[in-house]
Amino acid sequence: MHISDWFSRKPKYAVLKPEKKEIPEGLWTRCPKCLEILYNKELERNLKVCSKCGYHFKLGAWERIYQIVDDKEFYELDGNLESVDALPFNDGIYLDKLRESKEGTGLNEAIVTGRGKIEGFDVFLGVFDFGFIGGSMASVVGEKVTRLFEYGTRDGLPVIIVTATGGARMYEGMLSLMQMAKTNAALSRYRKKGGLFISVLSDPSTAGVMASFASQGDVIIAEPGALIGFAGPRVIEQTIKQKLPEGFQSSEFVFQHGMVDMIVERSKLKSTIGRIIRIWNKRLKN
Amino acid sequence: MEQEVKELTPWEKVQISRHPQRPLTIDYIENLFEDFVELHGDRLYGDDPALIGGIGIFRDQGVVIIGHNKGKNVKENVSRNFGMPHPEGYRKALRLMRLAERWHLPVISFIDTPGAYPGIGAEERGQAEAIGRNILEAFEIRTPILVVVIGEGGSGGALGIGVGDRILMLENAIYSVISPEGCAAIIWKDSKQAERAASALKLTAQDLLRFNIIDEIIPEPPGGAHNDINATIKAVEESIARNLEMICSKDLDSLLEERYQKVRRIGIFEEKLVPKAGVEPARSPSST
Numbered sequence: 001m002h003i004s005d006w007f008s009r010k011p012k013y014a015v016l017k018p019e020k021k022e023i024p025e026g027l028w029t030r031c032p033k034c035l036e037i038l039y040n041k042e043l044e045r046n047l048k049v050c051s052k053c054g055y056h057f058k059l060g061a062w063e064r065i066y067q068i069v070d071d072k073e074f075y076e077l078d079g080n081l082e083s084v085d086a087l088p089f090n091d092g093i094y095l096d097k098l099r100e101s102k103e104g105t106g107l108n109e110a111i112v113t114g115r116g117k118i119e120g121f122d123v124f125l126g127v128f129d130f131g132f133i134g135g136s137m138a139s140v141v142g143e144k145v146t147r148l149f150e151y152g153t154r155d156g157l158p159v160i161i162v163t164a165t166g167g168a169r170m171y172e173g174m175l176s177l178m179q180m181a182k183t184n185a186a187l188s189r190y191r192k193k194g195g196l197f198i199s200v201l202s203d204p205s206t207a208g209v210m211a212s213f214a215s216q217g218d219v220i221i222a223e224p225g226a227l228i229g230f231a232g233p234r235v236i237e238q239t240i241k242q243k244l245p246e247g248f249q250s251s252e253f254v255f256q257h258g259m260v261d262m263i264v265e266r267s268k269l270k271s272t273i274g275r276i277i278r279i280w281n282k283r284l285k286n
Numbered sequence: 287m288e289q290e291v292k293e294l295t296p297w298e299k300v301q302i303s304r305h306p307q308r309p310l311t312i313d314y315i316e317n318l319f320e321d322f323v324e325l326h327g328d329r330l331y332g333d334d335p336a337l338i339g340g341i342g343i344f345r346d347q348g349v350v351i352i353g354h355n356k357g358k359n360v361k362e363n364v365s366r367n368f369g370m371p372h373p374e375g376y377r378k379a380l381r382l383m384r385l386a387e388r389w390h391l392p393v394i395s396f397i398d399t400p401g402a403y404p405g406i407g408a409e410e411r412g413q414a415e416a417i418g419r420n421i422l423e424a425f426e427i428r429t430p431i432l433v434v435v436i437g438e439g440g441s442g443g444a445l446g447i448g449v450g451d452r453i454l455m456l457e458n459a460i461y462s463v464i465s466p467e468g469c470a471a472i473i474w475k476d477s478k479q480a481e482r483a484a485s486a487l488k489l490t491a492q493d494l495l496r497f498n499i500i501d502e503i504i505p506e507p508p509g510g511a512h513n514d515i516n517a518t519i520k521a522v523e524e525s526i527a528r529n530l531e532m533i534c535s536k537d538l539d540s541l542l543e544e545r546y547q548k549v550r551r552i553g554i555f556e557e558k559l560v561p562k563a564g565v566e567p568a569r570s571p572s573s574t
Contacts (some may be wrong), residue, residue, distance in 0.1 A: 079560075080557060080558040080559070080560045081555050081556070081557055081558075082555060082556040082557075082558055083555055083556075084554060084555055084556055086497075086554035086555075087486070087487075087488045089486050089487075090482065090483075090485070090486035093473065093486075139552075139553035139554050139555045140553075140555045142552075142553055143553050143555060146550070168441070168442075168463050168464075169463075170463050170464045170469050170472070170473075170487065172463075172554075173462065173463050173486075173487045173488045173489065173493075174461060174462065174463055174487075174488065174489065174493075174494055174497065174499050175497060175499075175552060175553060175554060176463050177441060177442070177445060177462075177463040178445075178499055178549060178552040178553075179552070179553065180418075180421055180442065180445055181421055181445060181448075181449050181549040181552070182549045182550060182552055182553065184418065184421045184422040184425065185425045185545075185546050185549050185550060186550070187422060188422050188423070188425040188426055189425075189546070192426075206414075207414075207442070208441070208442055208463075210414035210418070211402075211413070211414040211417040211418050211421075211442040211446075212417075212418050212421055212422075213418065213422075214414075214418070215412070215414045215415040215418040215419070216415075216418050216419060216422050229409045229413075229414065230402065230404070230408065230409060230413035230414035230417070230442075231402075231404030231405075231408075231409065231413070232404075235404045235468075236404045236405060236406070236409070239403075239404050239405060240405055240406065244406070248406070248409070249409055257410050257411070257412065258412075259412050259415060
């Protein structure tokens with residue numbers, strides 16, 4: 001812009017800020033993918049999916065629950081389980097992490113589990129929250145998932161788990177790793193009873209949780225554009241010493257490689273789960 | 287505290303567990319089993335040299351053997367991918383466990399891996415699915431399974447063949463949710479803090495016995511297994527014999543029940559009392 005433009009332009013403004021346009025807190029959100037500025041209320045209405053490019057924002061556990069259960073009615077179970085610094089891990093670092101995560105998310109742990117209805121069907125539902133130490137699994141998360149499968153086995157109801165996780169939580173060491181075995185042991189019993197386990201993979205779903213129950217759904221649904229895999233992309237890049245191709249470990253990638261049944265947009269998630277349960281419900285009863 | 291026996295630090299144990307002269311799965315196979323017949327391939331994609339499997343005889347008892355397969359030198363290690371399996375390794379292991387079930391042979395599994403391989407092909411072929419399935423199906427395999435952690439127990443890559451009825455661990459072996467280097471890089475942004483991470487992670491056999499994650503510690507010669515390989519192999523043989531007898535004498539229903547209950551109990555947390563019994567009404571999200 002030439003300096004003379006200043007004088008020809010009208011209306012004139014006294015002050016021009018050189019910085020980028022400020023987004024007023026709490027009203028607008030910038031889409032991290034297409035950079036479109038989205039009005040929060042509209043984003044909310046659109047289930048936190050960018051109306052321009054379809055980017056699926058991460059959801060908090062309760063946001064997800066209220067998006068998929070009927071009438072926003074949900075009965076939380078085992079919300080009274082609290083993590084402890086069992087190892088203990090190096091000078092209370094873990095306790096600090098737990099405190100921060102509790103304050104940041106308002107949650108007790110990285111998963112909320114309970115009972116509700118989806119499209120009229122009773123289900124046990126567990127939803128991870130990535131905001132709580134990266135949605136990581138340690139003793140409490142493992143116990144809650146295990147109990148969810150046990151409730152499902154007891155009541156003969158579907159179990160639905162929505163993951164958003166970076167894997168096993170290192171602050172509980174091997175206790176965390178063994179939750180992979182514990183949850184899968186319970187899943188194995190649930191399967192034996194003919195249970196329906198729907199695993200919904202949201203962004204991101206990797207490592208220890210993927211290498212246990214999340215990859216073992218009877219039906220596996222991925223949200224569009226999620227990162228899904230075993231190792232994190234940075235670890236792979238460091239190991240193989242080359243850059244990973246675009247779209248590696250995306251939902252679309254794992255779908256192409258036969259690891260998930262379908263990629264379902266958020267707006268269709270509830271109805272898709274409902275349709276699967278409806279079919280499962282009509283199984284032979286002997 | 288009278289006796290001044292110098293305890294090895296966790297970090298020293300990490301070094302010993304990775305020592306280049308430490309006996310490997312192949313050493314135990316050569317010394318403990320008669321007529322080992324190696325079986326190859328997962329029947330789906332390929333054969334994984336990082337995970338060895340086959341059948342053999344242990345003290346007059348037919349067994350199926352699976353184990354991570356590190357190499358003794360750089361050349362061997364390159365061809366065996368440093369004992370880091372791809373999905374086909376885990377799928378071969380599962381095939382052999384199913385074979386063991388059909389033939390009614392016990393399974394002996396040797397753990398010694400830095401972890402499952404993080405690479406492009408491994409992701410394309412479903413590394414997470416392969417490990418997850420092995421862990422899941424291990425609870426359904428109707429035959430005794432004995433697990434021996436002989437060196438490095440690297441996270442999910444170890445657990446993929448690590449579910450069993452008795453978990454034995456050599457005195458200086460390690461078993462961890464993440465490598466000390468990886469942990470240090472995440473927490474302190476500096477992999478040189480690995481020594482600190484090794485203590486924090488509680489990855490030694492002594493720690494894991496305390497947490498009931500393993501069942502027995504197999505003693506090593508002073509300074510580590512590499513100082514006296516024959517003595518180590520003898521100690522492992524004795525422990526395998528005793529534990530194998532123990533699990534093979536149980537009826538399969540109670541064996542599987544115990545296999546389940548053992549992991550079902552793992553986890554330390556607080557269960558706070560809730561004012562009302564039963565379900566708790568929904569809470570609204572605290573934010574917004």
